[in-house]
Amino acid sequence: MEQKLVQVYYGMGKGKTTAAVGQCIRAASRGKTVIIIQFLKGKDPEEFSFLGKLEPDIKLFRFDKAEEEYQNLTEEQQNEEKKNILNGFNFARKVIETGECDVLVLDEVLGLVDEGIITVDDIVNLINLRDDYFKLVMTGQNLAPELVDYVDIISEIRPIKEPPVLP
Numbered sequence: 001m002e003q004k005l006v007q008v009y010y011g012m013g014k015g016k017t018t019a020a021v022g023q024c025i026r027a028a029s030r031g032k033t034v035i036i037i038q039f040l041k042g043k044d045p046e047e048f049s050f051l052g053k054l055e056p057d058i059k060l061f062r063f064d065k066a067e068e069e070y071q072n073l074t075e076e077q078q079n080e081e082k083k084n085i086l087n088g089f090n091f092a093r094k095v096i097e098t099g100e101c102d103v104l105v106l107d108e109v110l111g112l113v114d115e116g117i118i119t120v121d122d123i124v125n126l127i128n129l130r131d132d133y134f135k136l137v138m139t140g141q142n143l144a145p146e147l148v149d150y151v152d153i154i155s156e157i158r159p160i161k162e163p164p165v166l167p
Helices: 016-029 049-054 075-098 109-114 120-127 145-150
Strands: 005-010 034-038 058-062 103-107 135-140 153-156
Touching: 005 016, 016 034, 016 049, 016 058, 016 103, 016 135, 034 075, 049 058, 058 075, 075 103, 075 109, 075 120, 109 120, 109 135, 120 135, 120 145
Parallel strands: 005 135, 005 153, 034 058, 034 103, 103 135
Antiparallel strands: none
């Protein structure tokens, strides 16, 4: 049995989700099963819709119901969306508890801490659910310092040069 590996892609740069999906494709090409759960992305059917072609090796779940990203919602809409997001987080817990896949990606789960939807302790508890599982990959803009000791691989994605803003 492989020992668990926890990996984080974080930072202000673009490409965190893409890097995590790269890990998924690598794992699937080695016969591993993969589940991706996305948070705070809105209900954009275009983004990563190609992953549907990779089922059953890579399964994508989104619990967001709103069309827009969480940050762009009204307070009332955010309160409703929090319920959906927490359902997704609870689903992630179930996936880990049951060992349902070899690689689990929680895309933008670190943003749930930033938004006050979950706590750092919630993530630590998720990481500690089992010692005999696969790989857990998490993404988000900010990595709470309290999580560093629970993560095996940390990659910061930051912009070095960006295209100019057009008027």
